[in-house]
Amino acid sequence: MTPFIRVQMQRIDVSAELARLTAGQTGVGGIGSFIGFVRDDPACPLQSLSLEHYPGMTEAAMTQIATEAAGRWPLLGCTLIHRVGRLVPGDDIVLVLAASPHRQAALDATGFLIDWLKTRAPFWKQERFVDGTERWVEARLADDEAASRW
């Protein structure tokens, strides 16, 4: 299995990625997927979210995460795409796809991939609010705990 890894500025075309993942395969029984979005909080309206990454290391870390998943579940393919740059509420940020002969493996691998991606790939988010203030998002303990379950 060769994972498909990409860091990109543009929106994620889920149908195109599904087609890429399943091209030429008939052994796939299920694809699990997670799509992350920029969420707006009415209590503190977000104007935009800027995503920064560490070129080179990011792709290497994403490949390593996918390789780890392939060692744990019988994957026929997986896709990790993460956006960088300036995003607005409602925009997609991240796509994880995991294809397997078996439904449970596809779903478990999907959860694993997004948990590890959140805690082990070098991306940083800065929020800009409607009132003009900015702040760097802090890492959440809950994310580390979710990732350490695996």
Place this chain on the structure above:
Amino acid sequence: MTPFIRVQMQRIDVSAELARLTAGQTGVGGIGSFIGFVRDDPACPLQSLSLEHYPGMTEAAMTQIATEAAGRWPLLGCTLIHRVGRLVPGDDIVLVLAASPHRQAALDATGFLIDWLKTRAPFWKQERFVDGTERWVEARLADDEAASRW
């Protein structure tokens, strides 16, 4: 939350369903998804799979499953689409989408929805093999066990 439920003959357009699910929403933090496919087994080559259902009861059961999920997780929307009719290896069979402010809720609801859909919605599969033989797929104990975890 009003779930989107449909039984259909035609292929599932995942991008269109994602657009429908997120239309007008900015509170979505993540969408979990599962897509089931007709899987080919090289040891016993499948020619086609025929899916039969119980019109009326099927939609009611799917709505009830979605309602149950909405009672357990903070869902902003969910989509359950199941195909019927004659399918061939590689075809999609089922799509589950669950949108939530929170990643873990979206992923957990997705797992729940597909497990319950497999065990509580009246669909039946008949396999036709390349050698001309046919057989009705038997319910798997593993599916019941997966569904009873919830």
Place this chain on the structure above:
Amino acid sequence: MVRVLYFAWLRERMGCAEEQLEIPPGVATVGDLAAWLRARNAKGEAAFAELSTVRAAVNQVFALPPAPFADGDEVAFFPPVTGG
């Protein structure tokens, strides 16, 4: 009159997808109905031979053998579901 539906291999073995039936007195539950259909003719005997693999619904809601039904109801018999 009760509308009785059959799905999957129960439909094949019964030779029909549905029928309107006049139910004799004493046949009041889903289990009674399955037993009566099994005893009625050879098709019923084939379809309901292994009762442990037959599932049912009354008015489109899953029902166990002790579940009652009444005149005008829709009762369906089918194998364990295999969707998804």
Place this chain on the structure above:
Amino acid sequence: MVRVLYFAWLRERMGCAEEQLEIPPGVATVGDLAAWLRARNAKGEAAFAELSTVRAAVNQVFALPPAPFADGDEVAFFPPVTGG
């Protein structure tokens, strides 16, 4: 010479994204380098004030403070990651 990179608020506080540095003898680990950068000037003091919130990588692999580095290596400092 060592190539040192800064990301997110470490980049902002350092006022640059990267620099080529001649490292003095005795600065041999990631932890040594962070302490040296902190003592070097006001920007370093601001960026490395809370060492518990600083993470690092050597040659694009996550590294803890005791990790060594050598001439020609790439060392990066950044806050805990917040992708996904």
